[in-house]
Amino acid sequence: MSFIPRVTCRRCGRQFSGMRGRCPYCGTRRVRQSERVPGPTPGEDMSTPSGQRAAVNARWQLIFGAILLVAVILAVVVLISMSLNSSGAARTTPTLPAAPTDDLTPTPTPTPTPTPTPTPTITSATLYYGGDVLGDDVTVTTPLTVSVAIYPMTVEIPSDAIIWESSDTSVATVEPVADDPTHCVITGVGAGSCNVTVTVFGATDTVIIRCAG
DSSP, rough: OOSSSSOOOOOTTTTEEEOOSBOTTTOOOOOOOOOOOOOOOOOTOOOOOHHHHHHHHHHHHHHHHHHHHHHHHHHHHHHHHHHHHHHHHHHOOOOOOOOOOSSOOOOOOOOOOOOOOOOOOOOOOEEETTTTEOEEEEOSSSSSEEEEEEEEEOOOOOGGGGEEEEOTTEEEEEEEEETTEEEHHHHHHHSEEEEEEEEEEEEEEEEEEEOOO
16 A cells, blocks of 8 residues: 555556656646635625625525425315215115015916716617617627717717626626627626616617626
């Protein structure tokens, strides 16, 4: 560390010892800095008109800055007040309609009562064998197919309305024909006699069946 100060050449920019009066590199003479304190400028001297004008300008600048600061503060206060007032305003809650108190259970639709089918009026039911009326007393040795003629035949007679019956099934049995219930097969099964009856809506016809066994 050197105690001798070093100076920089104002021409070549190189540093050299402060003990030298010239730069050892380019020979430029060293210039010593003046130790005199520069005097105030006219604007800094309050005794001059320039200094007085500068003081007045500085005072007005200070006043204008203070006014501007107060205006900014007032604007901020106003904005905060408006925000608080708007957030504190009462909000209107919409009123919902009250739920109806009436019973909302749907009323079941009544089931219409079916109109009953009128029972046809049958005047007579007559037993036939082939194209002839069956006699009142018949002896059978083989199965006998008979039919019933219904009068008047104004409506279609359901199959369950034509009823064939044997008074003694140990002597003779009856078997209605499946696809035409107006016909029936009478079969002798044992010696003796019995009555075979056909009934259609209250009208009946009966024949005596005899079987030798």
